[in-house]
Amino acid sequence: DEIALNYNPDATADDGSCNYPVPPEPIVSAPNVFTPNGDSDDTNEEFLLTTENLAELRLIVFNRWGNVVFDVTSSDPDNDNPTWDGKTDQGKEVEEGVYFYKYEGVGLASVIGDPGIEIQGQGFLHLIR
Numbered sequence: 001d002e003i004a005l006n007y008n009p010d011a012t013a014d015d016g017s018c019n020y021p022v023p024p025e026p027i028v029s030a031p032n033v034f035t036p037n038g039d040s041d042d043t044n045e046e047f048l049l050t051t052e053n054l055a056e057l058r059l060i061v062f063n064r065w066g067n068v069v070f071d072v073t074s075s076d077p078d079n080d081n082p083t084w085d086g087k088t089d090q091g092k093e094v095e096e097g098v099y100f101y102k103y104e105g106v107g108l109a110s111v112i113g114d115p116g117i118e119i120q121g122q123g124f125l126h127l128i129r
Helices: none
Strands: 027-029 050-052 054-062 068-074 097-107 118-127
Touching: 050 054
Parallel strands: none
Antiparallel strands: 027 050, 054 068, 054 097, 097 118
16 A cells, blocks of 8 residues: 555555555644733634644533533634634623533544544633733
8 A cells, every 4th residue: 555654665465564654643732721802912712722743623612500601613723723602602701600512523534534533631721911
């Protein structure tokens, strides 16, 4: 198989010893505080997950009563990482406080077409204005 790491063009039989590159493990990290207060230096204006090696990422944010206040999926997290600006879908600012977030992701596919591994995680974040 030409995409195998140990491809040998002189081989005459397939002995099943092909080695394929494995995609790197997906990595997700998150801050625990953000401050969407419109300050002049634009620091911490949006909550976003820092990711590596993901093909897809879904971010869901819940309020203290378990209601979804933000839910978006990106099929290109490297160029379109889901970010929450502390507002509802209607553009209304949510209250300061602690929120729960959950993410679901799919890692990069392997070279031979196997789908990426699915990951998930959750945590709490504090919104301060």
